[in-house]
Amino acid sequence: MQATVTHEHRADVIIVGGGPAGSALAWDLARRGVRALLLERARFPREKVCGDYVDPRGLQILQAMGCLDRLERAKPLPISHTATFVEWERHYRGPIPFYGLDDRFPPHGYTIPREELDAVMLGAAAAAGATVHEETAVTEINAGSEGVEVTAERRSRTVRYRAQLIAGADGVNSVVARSQGLLVNDPSRTTVARRAYAVVEPGVGDVGEAAVFYDESTFPGYGWMFPAPDGRVNLGIGLLSEARARFDVSMPSVFTSFVEGLRRHHPGCAKVELVSKPIGGIVKMYGGAGRNHFDGGVLVGDAGNFVDPMTGEGITPGMESALLAATTLVAALEAGEFHAGRLSGYEAAFRSYFDPSMVFLDFCAVMLRNRHLARPWLKALARGCQVAQADAGFARTCGSYFGGLEIRPLDIIGNVWLRSIEDVLLAWPSLLSAAAGDEGRRRGTSASDLIEWQAALSRSMLSDPLWHLRWTLDMQRRWAKLIATAARAPHDPRADGLIKS
Ligand SMILES: Cc1cc2nc3c(=O)[nH]c(=O)nc-3n(C[C@H](O)[C@H](O)[C@H](O)COP(=O)(O)OP(=O)(O)OC[C@H]3O[C@@H](n4cnc5c(N)ncnc54)[C@H](O)[C@@H]3O)c2cc1C
Numbered sequence: 411m412q413a414t415v416t417h418e419h420r421a422d423v424i425i426v427g428g429g430p431a432g433s434a435l436a437w438d439l440a441r442r443g444v445r446a447l448l449l450e451r452a453r454f455p456r457e458k459v460c461g462d463y464v465d466p467r468g469l470q471i472l473q474a475m476g477c478l479d480r481l482e483r484a485k486p487l488p489i490s491h492t493a494t495f496v497e498w499e500r501h502y503r504g505p506i507p508f509y510g511l512d513d514r515f516p517p518h519g520y521t522i523p524r525e526e527l528d529a530v531m532l533g534a535a536a537a538a539g540a541t542v543h544e545e546t547a548v549t550e551i552n553a554g555s556e557g558v559e560v561t562a563e564r565r566s567r568t569v570r571y572r573a574q575l576i577a578g579a580d581g582v583n584s585v586v587a588r589s590q591g592l593l594v595n596d597p598s599r600t601t602v603a604r605r606a607y608a609v610v611e612p613g614v615g616d617v618g619e620a621a622v623f624y625d626e627s628t629f630p631g632y633g634w635m636f637p638a639p640d641g642r643v644n645l646g647i648g649l650l651s652e653a654r655a656r657f658d659v660s661m662p663s664v665f666t667s668f669v670e671g672l673r674r675h676h677p678g679c680a681k682v683e684l685v686s687k688p689i690g691g692i693v694k695m696y697g698g699a700g701r702n703h704f705d706g707g708v709l710v711g712d713a714g715n716f717v718d719p720m721t722g723e724g725i726t727p728g729m730e731s732a733l734l735a736a737t738t739l740v741a742a743l744e745a746g747e748f749h750a751g752r753l754s755g756y757e758a759a760f761r762s763y764f765d766p767s768m769v770f771l772d773f774c775a776v777m778l779r780n781r782h783l784a785r786p787w788l789k790a791l792a793r794g795c796q797v798a799q800a801d802a803g804f805a806r807t808c809g810s811y812f813g814g815l816e817i818r819p820l821d822i823i824g825n826v827w828l829r830s831i832e833d834v835l836l837a838w839p840s841l842l843s844a845a846a847g848d849e850g851r852r853r854g855t856s857a858s859d860l861i862e863w864q865a866a867l868s869r870s871m872l873s874d875p876l877w878h879l880r881w882t883l884d885m886q887r888r889w890a891k892l893i894a895t896a897a898r899a900p901h902d903p904r905a906d907g908l909i910k911s
Contacts (some may be wrong), residue, residue: 417569421447424573426548431711431728432579433531436540438736446540451547458524459691462644466515468726474909475534488518491619498675501795507805508814521636551589553706555749576707584713590704597652599698604665605646606688611678629784633668653781695719697772703753708735719775721813733908734759766899770819773888782870786863816905
């Protein structure tokens with residue numbers, strides 16, 4: 411029988427989880443003089459299923475935390491270029507059009523294996539003065555406006571911790587969120603993903619080009635291949651959880667076909683070989699983010715659904731949510747007030763920071779939710795890539811829906827509509843004249859495309875009228891929210907980042 415020894419530990423703030431969000435929060439609180447205690451289930455370094463890609467905004471935070479120099483010793487490859495494949499045909503290749511425009515951020519991202527990234531970040535939190543207990547799995551939380559009590563299993567012992575406040579940074583299955591009835595489980599805002607490391611032809615993994623792949627099997631979602639250190643690549647697929655269940659998609663089979671597709675179609679992947687077992691995981695996207703605060707605490711990172719709905723990136727927004735939460739927690743400690751009303755400042759802060767970009771990205775994700783529309787959407791995407799390849803301004807503005815550092819929804823919508831109207835106007839005459847049809851095809855759209863949209867919508871309606879209706883209403887609601895947000899906050903605050911030099 412296991413011996414149960416109870417120890418008591420006290421702190422100002424307990425942070426549950428030592429991923430990027432938890433470590434960023436512990437670092438920020440500790441450097442502001444708060445007694446921060448971070449409890450982490452695993453012993454670091456540990457593997458975390460991820461694409462490992464950190465964008466320039468995330469690198470800026472890592473720099474502020476003093477982590478970047480250390481991470482750069484492993485000589486990660488600066489990722490500054492991208493290739494976009496649609497149905498295995500490359501439609502865009504070139505610089506990532508929205509990097510390097512603002513010298514506050516590095517002009518590139520890095521692929522940093524999480525084993526390394528998370529260990530370095532946890533070290534930075536400890537160096538700033540946070541107390542870190544690894545191998546400590548939190549099992550029970552009792553939180554209220556009078557303080558917090560936490561029970562954890564620590565190396566075969568039951569340990570009790572007390573603090574004024576708690577932050578749940580414990581990922582997608584957060585015990586903290588669950589204990590407060592705030593765990594979100596919405597398949598329409600969750601992506602299932604699978605990834606592995608691989609080696610490719612010499613040279614391919616040495617070029618700083620992140621490749622993304624769209625096709626019917628991963629719709630709505632995408633495949634990726636990111637060059638990682640040591641000539642390896644991180645490759646994987648992500649698919650909306652709801653579509654996976656509705657269409658009974660097997661992720662292991664789609665992953666196998668994806669690797670096979672790379673072998674057959676990618677110029678540098680004829681001999682791609684996996685060097686690790688494929689592992690699955692999920693991400694919970696910002697469209698599902700709820701209140702994220704309660705009597706005695708807050709939720710940050712994946713525990714609070716801060717993932718970009720279009721790219722699935724959660725490292726940077728997780729760290730940003732943590733920095734925003736730190737300000738609210740410090741203010742609550744200063745005021746000696748820990749009730750939900752006092753902590754609601756966090757919700758106001760994250761809504762005003764993330765909504766101007768994320769509400770738009772959520773709307774895009776909702777439009778793409780309908781797997782019946784895969785074919786016409788893929789054609790539209792291919793067309794968008796062709797335009798972007800020829801028009802750098804369009805690439806900068808409209809390409810930003812996928813990982814852009816500044817998102818201007820009304821400019822994107824305006825540009826896309828203008829191009830679409832132009833295409834559609836040129837497509838209709840093709841119904842009447844074969845010659846005009848050739849012109850329409852040359853411009854990338856034909857009357858048959860318009861018919862394809864209609865046919866796909868009809869298929870969706872007939873196959874499940876109730877789902878179709880709910881989806882239409884979801885789109886309308888999100889559209890109304892998008893317009894209201896864009897009118898209220900036309901500037902994207904994420905473009906400025908949270909680190910002030
Ligand atoms: C396949 C896949 C690919 C992805 N690719 C990318 C990408 O390329 N770029 C990107 O930015 N994002 C990517 N993401 C998303 C990214 O991984 C997450 O958004 C990010 O890890 C969130 O950080 P976090 O600190 O909130 O949570 P996590 O990184 O999940 O950290 C949570 C920590 O809490 C600990 N924990 C959990 N429960 C307890 C407990 N009871 N007690 C104590 N500790 C606990 C865990 O051990 C863990 O260390 C991907 C996700 C998946 C699944």
